[in-house]
Amino acid sequence: MRFAFKTAYEHDLGLFRDPVQRAWYAALLAGVILVPLAVPAYLSDISLVFIYGLCGLSLMVLAGYTGLVSLGHAAFLGIGAYAHVYFAQDLGLPWIVAVALASVLAAASGVLVGLPALRMTGVYLTIATLAFALIIQEVFTRWDHVTHGLKGRPVDKPVIFGVSFASDWAFYFLCLAVLIAALWLTANLLRSPTGRAWVAIRDSEIAAQSMGVHLARYKTLAFAYSAGLMGAAGALFSHKIGFLAPDIFTVLLSIQFLLMVVVGGLGSLHGALYGAVFVALLPVLISEARDLVPAWAGHAAAVLGKSVGDAVYLSLDRFVKQPGLEPGIFGLILVLFILFEPLGIYGRWRKIWLYFSTFPLYKAATFRRQKTYMRSERLR
Amino acid sequence: MTLFAADELVVNFGGIRAVDGVSFQVEAGQVFTIIGPNGAGKTTIFNLISRIYDPTSGRLLFRDEDITRVPPHEIARRGIARTFQNIELFEHATVLQNLLLGRHAHAQRRFAQELLFLPAVRARERAHREAAEKVIDFLDLQAYRDSFVVNLPYGVRKVVEMGRALCTEPALLLLDEPSSGLSVEETADMAFWIQDIRTLLGITVLMVEHDMSLVSAVSDRVLALNYGRVLASGSARDVQEHPEVIKAYLGG
Numbered sequence: 207m208r209f210a211f212k213t214a215y216e217h218d219l220g221l222f223r224d225p226v227q228r229a230w231y232a233a234l235l236a237g238v239i240l241v242p243l244a245v246p247a248y249l250s251d252i253s254l255v256f257i258y259g260l261c262g263l264s265l266m267v268l269a270g271y272t273g274l275v276s277l278g279h280a281a282f283l284g285i286g287a288y289a290h291v292y293f294a295q296d297l298g299l300p301w302i303v304a305v306a307l308a309s310v311l312a313a314a315s316g317v318l319v320g321l322p323a324l325r326m327t328g329v330y331l332t333i334a335t336l337a338f339a340l341i342i343q344e345v346f347t348r349w350d351h352v353t354h355g356l357k358g359r360p361v362d363k364p365v366i367f368g369v370s371f372a373s374d375w376a377f378y379f380l381c382l383a384v385l386i387a388a389l390w391l392t393a394n395l396l397r398s399p400t401g402r403a404w405v406a407i408r409d410s411e412i413a414a415q416s417m418g419v420h421l422a423r424y425k426t427l428a429f430a431y432s433a434g435l436m437g438a439a440g441a442l443f444s445h446k447i448g449f450l451a452p453d454i455f456t457v458l459l460s461i462q463f464l465l466m467v468v469v470g471g472l473g474s475l476h477g478a479l480y481g482a483v484f485v486a487l488l489p490v491l492i493s494e495a496r497d498l499v500p501a502w503a504g505h506a507a508a509v510l511g512k513s514v515g516d517a518v519y520l521s522l523d524r525f526v527k528q529p530g531l532e533p534g535i536f537g538l539i540l541v542l543f544i545l546f547e548p549l550g551i552y553g554r555w556r557k558i559w560l561y562f563s564t565f566p567l568y569k570a571a572t573f574r575r576q577k578t579y580m581r582s583e584r585l586r
Numbered sequence: 587m588t589l590f591a592a593d594e595l596v597v598n599f600g601g602i603r604a605v606d607g608v609s610f611q612v613e614a615g616q617v618f619t620i621i622g623p624n625g626a627g628k629t630t631i632f633n634l635i636s637r638i639y640d641p642t643s644g645r646l647l648f649r650d651e652d653i654t655r656v657p658p659h660e661i662a663r664r665g666i667a668r669t670f671q672n673i674e675l676f677e678h679a680t681v682l683q684n685l686l687l688g689r690h691a692h693a694q695r696r697f698a699q700e701l702l703f704l705p706a707v708r709a710r711e712r713a714h715r716e717a718a719e720k721v722i723d724f725l726d727l728q729a730y731r732d733s734f735v736v737n738l739p740y741g742v743r744k745v746v747e748m749g750r751a752l753c754t755e756p757a758l759l760l761l762d763e764p765s766s767g768l769s770v771e772e773t774a775d776m777a778f779w780i781q782d783i784r785t786l787l788g789i790t791v792l793m794v795e796h797d798m799s800l801v802s803a804v805s806d807r808v809l810a811l812n813y814g815r816v817l818a819s820g821s822a823r824d825v826q827e828h829p830e831v832i833k834a835y836l837g838g
Contacts, residue, residue, distance in 0.1 A: 215712050215715045215716070215719075216712070218682075218715070219708055219711055219712070219715075391701050391702075394700060394701055394702060394703035395700055395701060397703070397711070398700035398703065398707055398711070399689075399690055399693035399694075399700070399714075400697065400700050402679075402683060402686055402687045402690065403687070403690060403693075405676055405678070405679055405683070405687075406676050406679075406687050406690075408676075408678075409675070409676035409677055409678055409679065410674040410675070410676060412638065412670075412674055413670065413674035413675070413676070414676075414687070415636075415638070415658045415659050416636050416638075416658070416661070416662060416667070416668050416674075417662050417667075417687055417688055417690050417691065417750065417754060418659050418660075418661075418662030418663050418690045418691035418754065419659055419687075419690055420657075420659040421659065427697070473678060
C-alpha cells in the first residue's frame, strides 16, 4: 500500500492526492482524447456517455453529497434543452450565451423546487420532485409557442463563434470539454466550505445546524447548482438527439439518472461517471442481446434438437421483445445494487483496490457498516 | 461576569411540561454541570440553548444579549458550540473534514470564488486547516486525522466530536453527557480535557453528566433538576448531599 507523504497543508488542498494519481488522470485524459482515432464509429455513443456523466454529476451533488434524492431531474434536463433551443434558434443568441441562460434558468427552477422542499425530507421530497417533473412535462406539451408541443422541434447543430460542431468528433470534444469543466467546478466546491456543508447536511442535519450551517441556504444552493448543471447537460443533450419532444423527458429518464448515481456509488464523483457509462451502455447491451437471440436458439437447436431450439427461440424472443424490458432491468439492477453493493461500482472498485494494495492483510470487515447508535434525528 | 443566563425557561410538549421555570447563571470561566435523573429535562435545556426547540416562555441570555429567537445556525457564530449525547458526527467523512466543518461558523460565503477555487479560497482553507490542526494537537488526534469516522471506536468519536465543537472557537461549550459510553480510563481522560479546555483555552463549559466522579472532579457549580424543576444548586458536594436530590435519585 502506498501512503502519500504529506509535508504541507497544500497537499490536502490539491485536486489530486499525489503526483502518481495526477499522472493516472493525465493518462486517462490522453486516452479519452485518442479515442476518436481508435473507434470513430462509436463517437456519438460516447458523447452521450459524457452528457450522461454531466447528468450524473448533477444528481450526485444533490443525492450523493447533500442527501436530497430527486426523481425529477429529467425536468431540469428538459428545461435546459428547451431553453437552449429557444434562446439559440428563436432569439438567435450566440451558443455560449444560450447555454449559460439555459443553465441559469434551470438553476432558477431548481431554487423554485428547492424552496418548498426545505420543509420536506426523505421520501416526501422525492415525491415532490416527481410531481414537479410531471407538471413540467405537461408544460412542455402545452407551451406550443416555445416547445412546439407534441409536434416536437428539430435542433440545429451547434455553431460556436462561427465554428461548426456538426461532425461527430467535434461534438465529442465539445461534450468532453464541458464535462471536464463541470468536474473541475464541482470538485472545487467539494473541497470548499460549501461542499463540506453539503456533506454535513447529508450525514446529520442537526449537527450541521449546530455548527452554523444555514440548512435552507445550502439545500437551496445544492438544488440550484444541481439543476444548473442539468441545464447545461440539457443544452448538449438537445444537440445530441437533434429533436426535442415532451415524451423524451419522462420519469423513466429521471429514474435512469437516479440509477446512475446509486449504481455508480453515492458520494463520489467517480461514481457519477461509472454510473453514466453503465446507464448509457445498458440499452446497447440489451439491443445486442436482441440481435443474438436467433444465434442462441440455433446453438440450442444444434445441441438439443429442433423442437427445443424452437421453444428456446420463442421464449427468448418473447422475453427480449417485452415492451417494459428496459425499465424492468433498470429497476432490477437498482434493487440488486442497493441490496448487495450500496456503495455502487465505485465502492466495489475501492474494495478490490484495497484488497490488492493491502494483500494479504485485507480485512473483510473494513467496509462493514457498524450499527450506529440511536440518533437525535428523531428530534425533528 | 455572567456569560450565559437562562431566565424562567418553560417548554411544553403537548400536555407535558418538560422544563418548568428553570433559571440559572453560568459565570465566565466556570464548569457548570446539570445533573438529574432520566427525563429531568437536561438535554431539552441544551436543545433550547442550541435553538433546536423554541421555549414556550422564558429567555436565554448570552453575553447580555437575548438569543431566545436567534435562528439555530446563528448560535455557533455567536460563540456557543455543542456535542450530542449520542454523537452526531458526519460519519462518511474523515476526522479532519469533521473538524473543518467545525470551522464553518468562520467560513465566508463566496460561492463564485469557491467554484473557481481562487487563491483567496485556498488561503482561507489553509487558515482553517491551521486552526483545525491546533485542535488535533490539543486533543491528541494526530493518529486519526485521515480516518473515516465510521471506522473509529466510540471513545475516539466522543473526543472528535468535542474537537469539532472546539474548532468553532466557542466562548461557551455545551457537552451533553461527555462520559456516556466511555470506559473508566476514557472518562478520566475526559476529566483532564474538560479541565484543560477551561484553564488552557479559557472556554466556559456547560455540561450534562451522570457520572458523579467526573462531575465532582471538574464542576465548579452543579444544578440538579427533576421533572423540569430545579431541585438544588451549588457546589458538587452540596448538591449531592441535598436531601431533595437524594430523594429524586433513590426514591422514597
